[in-house]
Amino acid sequence: VQTDEDFRPNFHFTPEKNWMNDPNGMFYLNGTYHLYFQYYPDKNVWGPMHWGHATSKDMITWEEQEIALYPDEKGYIFSGSAVVDKNNTSGFGKDGKTPVVAIFTYHDPEGEKNEEIDYQSQAIAYSLDEGITWTKYEGNPVLPNPGIKDFRDPKVTWDDIHKQWLMVLATTEKTIFYSSQNLKEWTKISEFGENTGAHDGVWECPDFFPMKVEGTNETKWVLIQSLNPGGYNGGSGTQYFVGDFDGKTFTPEENMKALEEKHNFWIDFGRDNYAGVTWANIPEDDGRKLFIGWMSNWLYAQEVPTETWRSAMTVARELKLIKDKDQYLVTSAPVEELKKYRTVDYLIEKFNISGNSVALDKEDIDLARAEIRFKINDLKETTYNFRLANAVGEEFIVSYDHAKRQFSMNRSHAGQTDFSDKFASEIATAPRISDSDSLSAIILLDKTSIEMFFDDGKTVITEIFFPNQPWDEFSFASLEDFTVSNLEAYELEFNEVE
Ligand code: FRU
Numbered sequence: 001v002q003t004d005e006d007f008r009p010n011f012h013f014t015p016e017k018n019w020m021n022d023p024n025g026m027f028y029l030n031g032t033y034h035l036y037f038q039y040y041p042d043k044n045v046w047g048p049m050h051w052g053h054a055t056s057k058d059m060i061t062w063e064e065q066e067i068a069l070y071p072d073e074k075g076y077i078f079s080g081s082a083v084v085d086k087n088n089t090s091g092f093g094k095d096g097k098t099p100v101v102a103i104f105t106y107h108d109p110e111g112e113k114n115e116e117i118d119y120q121s122q123a124i125a126y127s128l129d130e131g132i133t134w135t136k137y138e139g140n141p142v143l144p145n146p147g148i149k150d151f152r153d154p155k156v157t158w159d160d161i162h163k164q165w166l167m168v169l170a171t172t173e174k175t176i177f178y179s180s181q182n183l184k185e186w187t188k189i190s191e192f193g194e195n196t197g198a199h200d201g202v203w204e205c206p207d208f209f210p211m212k213v214e215g216t217n218e219t220k221w222v223l224i225q226s227l228n229p230g231g232y233n234g235g236s237g238t239q240y241f242v243g244d245f246d247g248k249t250f251t252p253e254e255n256m257k258a259l260e261e262k263h264n265f266w267i268d269f270g271r272d273n274y275a276g277v278t279w280a281n282i283p284e285d286d287g288r289k290l291f292i293g294w295m296s297n298w299l300y301a302q303e304v305p306t307e308t309w310r311s312a313m314t315v316a317r318e319l320k321l322i323k324d325k326d327q328y329l330v331t332s333a334p335v336e337e338l339k340k341y342r343t344v345d346y347l348i349e350k351f352n353i354s355g356n357s358v359a360l361d362k363e364d365i366d367l368a369r370a371e372i373r374f375k376i377n378d379l380k381e382t383t384y385n386f387r388l389a390n391a392v393g394e395e396f397i398v399s400y401d402h403a404k405r406q407f408s409m410n411r412s413h414a415g416q417t418d419f420s421d422k423f424a425s426e427i428a429t430a431p432r433i434s435d436s437d438s439l440s441a442i443i444l445l446d447k448t449s450i451e452m453f454f455d456d457g458k459t460v461i462t463e464i465f466f467p468n469q470p471w472d473e474f475s476f477a478s479l480e481d482f483t484v485s486n487l488e489a490y491e492l493e494f495n496e497v498e
Pocket of ligand 1: 021078152
């Protein structure tokens with residue numbers, strides 16, 4: 001049986017101690033990536049929310065910092081964002097120091113207890129030392145509650161096209177858009193969300209930004225909109241919409257105007273990527289859209305079998321907007337920075353599979369910190385299995401059924417599951433978005449998670465598990481013989497980080 005530290009990931013951020021949920025306030029400044037997060041420092045379950053803080057030079061190895069924001073008499077500090085206010089539009093700058101401004105939700109637990117509806121409002125704080133210490137603005141809240149019960153998770157971006165600060169806010173079943181010139185006064189400009197998308201839960205944690213369509217000069221706007229419950233596999237999930245924005249109103253593409261509950265536009269189809277948003281202030285000459293999500297699900301997050309801390313973040317990912325035939329799609333891939341941690345490699349050009357064939361075992365690669373890439377050409381109308389197994393007979397199976405164009409993930413025998421009847425009782429599924437007849441995969445394995453990027457990130461699946469022994473075997477299986485080409489596996493090494 002594994003102890004807590006055996007479950008602590010090698011290259012995914014976890015707080016040293018206690019409870020974490022959503023990523024918050026991510027920004028980049030002077031060589032450092034900042035990540036804040038919903039944090040309860042006193043217990044390993046959700047409680048009065050703070051913003052914890054971590055920093056990194058490459059979004060892969062993180063250093064936890066002092067708590068950034070504490071709850072106060074106005075309430076808990078719920079999710080939100082941060083921006084680097086280069087032109088000092090807020091007036092918080094002093095002595096030539098650039099203010100970083102955090103925009104968050106105050107959640108008043110008293111109001112909630114008394115069954116009021118206006119207990120969430122938006123507030124700001126600023127930092128003059130690059131995100132280490134923060135001063136809450138004395139004029140808070142900057143956006144009082146207008147009489148809406150779920151009114152939270154402000155994500156602010158500088159809209160350089162229309163020269164305004166934009167805030168998207170999640171409100172039960174809609175995204176509300178606001179604009180501002182100074183981050184203090186906000187004007188409502190529009191709403192989005194009626195009659196489209198998944199609505200089997202409360203909308204939370206939106207994000208909104210323009211993106212260049214890969215290989216073109218076309219710009220489209222992307223709205224990311226998490227919801228809980230009502231994700232693709234139930235519980236927490238993150239859908240997205242692509243469209244146009246005229247500075248006031250977001251108009252989705254024709255094929256996204258009337259999406260049904262179980263549509264195919266999800267940042268991740270797995271059960272464990274929630275509330276993810278993008279980094280602010282990435283330099284123009286970098287230009288990437290960088291994303292991180294919370295690698296858990298509200299269905300069971302508070303019961304997972306770690307006591308010291310609870311939850312990890314996903315690997316940081318680069319989002320791209322592509323046009324595939326007539327469809328706009330947001331794809332993801334692990335950030336390039338991960339590659340510099342590759343050590344041992346294992347490369348096979350062609351690997352013939354007959355029945356069940358072990359492709360990698362613990363002599364080849366430590367599967368507790370591995371990157372695996374492969375391709376299967378000339379797909380047949382059959383089911384392909386990718387399987388992780390360990391010495392105590394546990395297994396995690398991903399299947400791809402090419403007749404149904406569907407992936408499925410079975411973690412019911414992947415180790416500890418009895419902490420929650422919601423964890424492994426169902427087989428999760430994901431549609432294959434690409435219609436190519438070859439399947440490519442990038443798979444990241446850490447001790448308690450698998451992140452799978454199929455077809456250049458068109459179908460992404462993130463799942464967690466708690467095996468009682470480390471995985472020591474990765475195999476392929478199918479009823480028909482087939483060939484895996486370009487199998488590459490890398491062991492990732494994180495000990496000697498300068
Ligand atoms: C999403 C969420 C947010 C909220 C935060 C509270 O997981 O429910 O809507 O701000 O968590 O911790």
